[in-house]
Amino acid sequence: MKRLDPFLYFEPQTLAEAIDILVGTGKNPHILAGGTDLLVRMKRSDLRPSALVNIKRIDGLKDIRHDPQNGLHIGSMTTIASLEQSETIRSEVAVLWQAAASLGAPAIRTLATIGGNVGRASPASDMFPALIVLDARVIFEGPGGRKELAAEEVCSGPGATCLGPGEIITGFSVPRHSNHAKGVYLKIGRRAGLDLAVVGVAVWLELSENHREVRKARIALPAVGPVPLRARKTEACLLSGRLTPERILEASRCAVEECSPINDIRASAAYRKELISVLTRRAIEQIMESMPPA
Amino acid sequence: MPVKKRSENLSRVTVHMTVNGKKVEREIEPHKTLLEFLREDLYLTGTKEGCGQGDCGTCTVQVNGRPVNSCLVLAVNVDGHDILTIEGLAREGRLHPIQQQFLNKGAVQCGFCTPGMILSSKTLLDTKPHPTEQEVKAALSGNLCRCGNYKKIIDAVLSASHHLKESPG
Numbered sequence: 001m002k003r004l005d006p007f008l009y010f011e012p013q014t015l016a017e018a019i020d021i022l023v024g025t026g027k028n029p030h031i032l033a034g035g036t037d038l039l040v041r042m043k044r045s046d047l048r049p050s051a052l053v054n055i056k057r058i059d060g061l062k063d064i065r066h067d068p069q070n071g072l073h074i075g076s077m078t079t080i081a082s083l084e085q086s087e088t089i090r091s092e093v094a095v096l097w098q099a100a101a102s103l104g105a106p107a108i109r110t111l112a113t114i115g116g117n118v119g120r121a122s123p124a125s126d127m128f129p130a131l132i133v134l135d136a137r138v139i140f141e142g143p144g145g146r147k148e149l150a151a152e153e154v155c156s157g158p159g160a161t162c163l164g165p166g167e168i169i170t171g172f173s174v175p176r177h178s179n180h181a182k183g184v185y186l187k188i189g190r191r192a193g194l195d196l197a198v199v200g201v202a203v204w205l206e207l208s209e210n211h212r213e214v215r216k217a218r219i220a221l222p223a224v225g226p227v228p229l230r231a232r233k234t235e236a237c238l239l240s241g242r243l244t245p246e247r248i249l250e251a252s253r254c255a256v257e258e259c260s261p262i263n264d265i266r267a268s269a270a271y272r273k274e275l276i277s278v279l280t281r282r283a284i285e286q287i288m289e290s291m292p293p294a
Numbered sequence: 295m296p297v298k299k300r301s302e303n304l305s306r307v308t309v310h311m312t313v314n315g316k317k318v319e320r321e322i323e324p325h326k327t328l329l330e331f332l333r334e335d336l337y338l339t340g341t342k343e344g345c346g347q348g349d350c351g352t353c354t355v356q357v358n359g360r361p362v363n364s365c366l367v368l369a370v371n372v373d374g375h376d377i378l379t380i381e382g383l384a385r386e387g388r389l390h391p392i393q394q395q396f397l398n399k400g401a402v403q404c405g406f407c408t409p410g411m412i413l414s415s416k417t418l419l420d421t422k423p424h425p426t427e428q429e430v431k432a433a434l435s436g437n438l439c440r441c442g443n444y445k446k447i448i449d450a451v452l453s454a455s456h457h458l459k460e461s462p463g
Contacts, residue, residue: 001330002346002365009324009370012301021301032368039327039366040347051303052324054371081360105436106414107354107361193435194349 002043008051015141015168018055023143023166026050031168033077033116036108061115061170064088072174076115076139080127084109093174095183095202099130102187105194115169121155121227122196128155128228129202129220130185136174142167152220155227181206181216182290184283188275190266197223198267199275201255203283205238210294214238219280224259224272231258234280243288252281307370313338314382322369328362329353331369332379340380340409344438351437354410355379361417363436380409383416391457392416392450401450403441411437415451424455 008025012018022029030049032038033056041047055061061077066088074083083089083100090097103109103117103126117127118138131138131151138149143166151172156162163169183204189195200223206216217235222228237251261272306321313336322331332338332355341364344350348363355364356378383390392412395401402408411434418425418433425433430451439447 001333001343003330004325004327006323006325008303009305009307010301010303011307017301035368035371036348036363036366039368043347054368056371104348105351106417106433107351107363107436108348108366110357110360110362111366191435193432 004039004042005048007049010051010053011057012053012055013057015058015170018053018058018168019142019166021051021053022168025053029053031055031116031119033113033119034079034111035116036104036112037116037120037122055168063171066092068176070173071176074114074172074174076118076169076171077113078115080104080109080112080114080117081106083114093130093134093183095133095185095204096127096130096174098185099126099187099202102126102185102197102200108194114172118151118154118172119161119163119169121157121159121161123155123158123226123228124196124200124223125228126185126187126197126200126222129200129222130183131172131174132220132228132230133183133202133204133218134174134177135218136172138169139171139173140167140169146170148173152228152230158226178206178215180209180211180291182287183218184286186279186283186286187222188279196266199223199261199272199279201276201279201283203280203287205284205287207291211288211291212242212293213240214243219255221255221259221276224261224276229259231255233258238284243284248281248284248288251284252277255280304370307373309370309373311372311375311377313377314379324368324370326369327365328355328357328367328369328372328377329364332364332377338379338381342406342409344406344410349438350407351410351414351434352407354413354437356413356417359417359420361414361436378413378416380412383412390416392419392454395450395454395457396447399446399450399453401443401446403439403443407437407439407441411439411447415454418451419455419458423458425452427452 029051032052032054061075063075065073136151185202187200202220204218217238219231234255237254261269342352344352348366353365
């Protein structure tokens, strides 16, 4: 039986208590949210927290609030399953919904949280690319008070965020978007379910009113670099002028050039590059098909 | 459980839960997983450890009607919750329709994945009484069968969905 080593254990009732404990306790305190990544790393001895700080009792971290004026707020402790089951998420931020639906498997999604996924900052994170293309902001609180960062600024390296000691992600805000905008998240793993992305792509496009041109493009890819990659050059390929099949192909080639995937246990760099080209094209095509020319 | 005013280290936590319809109250150390607790404290050994890290699904149980990998849940984290294990499906010696169909369809080879498969299937049928084959596959995507018996397992779940219309479990 794989067992955990003992640790100090806290169930703070408020954020202030949690922050206090995180800065004041021993060598290596860790936040416990869903635990679906944390416990695995602990069982492998990749992480040896001196203390776990279970933040489930803190109020106000599980809301999903939508306001046509201000956009969407998602609490950091919202489970991936809650996102998957939320009609608001499915209709307002489909790309985030698709990322949630692709994460792990049903039992993992029951426990895993969006805050945990972001805080873990895996290069293969499904939620990060979706948040990046939605121009989401990450809200966190710590000893220095409340702060916000654009999602794409949060990862500082593989498995690392720029959050400091005691800083806890409390939620995500997604600005309101035009009716002529849509996003898509596509993912390929070694299996159809319960796998990390070998390659993924999140594409979000805001089209002109006649749906023939791209006004704004956001593209982000997991698993092709040390942090989720915002593919700015590929985005630029799609702007200005009519979006023809040739331009889409050009963009998919551009995405391959912008990425630096590695050979690892799941796939080779060459295969990943092939997949990136296909997925980028598919994602763009799907968005264009869902918004036919007016 | 009593509310601690200023957060203190909880070296043992008194947990109240319901397991298969019965109330359970124990003092548990925080580093014990729900899987360990079910097997070693409650002697409910139907739930299995395969990988111990959420990749195989043999430890699947229901918490408040939702599927979880019990190897990744701390037992102290189910305070106030409702747990269903494989032992909780049969009623007075009568198998649940899902269990019966697993037997009827030859969906049990070595049997190791079976409890987890059944719990995941039950969650699906609780919420989607008439699933498509694709929906069955998605619901079981976190459960591995190393005997490779997937086809019969899927058949069993689809068959159970017909039988459950007659005798809801």
